[in-house]
Amino acid sequence: MERPRRADARRNEESLLEAAAAAFVASGVEAPVRDIAARAGVGTGTIYRHFPTRADLIIAVYRHQVDACAEAGPALLAGGATPHTALARWIDLFVDFLVTKHGLAAVLQSDNAGFEALHAYFLDRLLPVCAELLDAAAASGEIRSDVEAYALMRGVGNLCIGADSDPRYDARRLVGLLVAGLRQAD
Amino acid sequence: MERPRRADARRNEESLLEAAAAAFVASGVEAPVRDIAARAGVGTGTIYRHFPTRADLIIAVYRHQVDACAEAGPALLAGGATPHTALARWIDLFVDFLVTKHGLAAVLQSDNAGFEALHAYFLDRLLPVCAELLDAAAASGEIRSDVEAYALMRGVGNLCIGADSDPRYDARRLVGLLVAGLRQAD
């Protein structure tokens, strides 16, 4: 837990996380590294000492919330609802998370080199959870069983792109349609 | 139709369109302007004389195919199928178009400044068509009537992002689920 050895290093890492979170709220996840460094009162080099790449900084900022989402999956399954309901609720959580983070969904799916780490982190953490929920719903016969968790997660993520900043586009409703579309005869 | 007055200008515009199309096939829609200029054997300045921005070049390259897609809509409605089937088929056309153009879907939804023109062109041309199909299907009672054409098009476009370059992600199937999800009681 105590990764940085020197006191100033620990302090700077903390400032950076705070500054990045603030910048992401203010200007979206695509806030320039220089802006974040300026907010934190450090040089750009310091960012790269703590976070090898911008994607790693993003991961660090959202790690807690992603983990919380991952942990909510089993809890929903254990709760009384049917597996399909549990799946739908979990996806709602995921969508809420994505939609409230300016531009995160876009960056998640971006095939620009440099964001594989981000993509991979989300997948590592959330894919197993989604697969568990999906399998349970398929096993109960509520949904078709020919959709992979990966495709579903990615589709949901894609639908969340640009969900803010356009009142005409309601990602939540479309995700709802997609999940509803899962209920079909095999 | 004869916009450029000088012969060399007309020739260059033609070369640029060809070079851009080739570059888009080879490296995706995000091919650097410099590469396209080099392919066409012109300077970068020449690109910007003919196409004020990269987005305008993209529009010019795909204009014909977008128009074809737009014109297919009424034809499908006039054909014998039910409105929902016509809508589904038209969306298939749209998806095929997006999926075969490396990265076009991503750029279409990108909120990066500079691509509004592209977004607007697609919307101007295709939104009325989609709305017509959607209204017909809603009027026939086949689908719920609380989904706007804009949201649907955007959702479909979003689902197509990254559809190439990942065999695990089948955009067509997910779009199918989404369209299936439209068939619901109001």
Place this chain on the structure above:
DNA sequence: GAGGAAGCGGAACCTTGTTCCGTTAACGAT
């Protein structure tokens, strides 16, 4: 065949991510 302007090329500029390296200052040992 000249003159003028339309058009051209590509260097230069801006922004953004990332690297590099000379300098600073934290901290363990004395």
Place this chain on the structure above:
DNA sequence: ATCGTTAACGGAACAAGGTTCCGCTTCCTC
């Protein structure tokens, strides 16, 4: 308390991408 080592810092510099600028070329017209 001081010193020396070295982790850590800051920000200039680099790369890549879009866009702008402007001196030169070349086409068209008279």
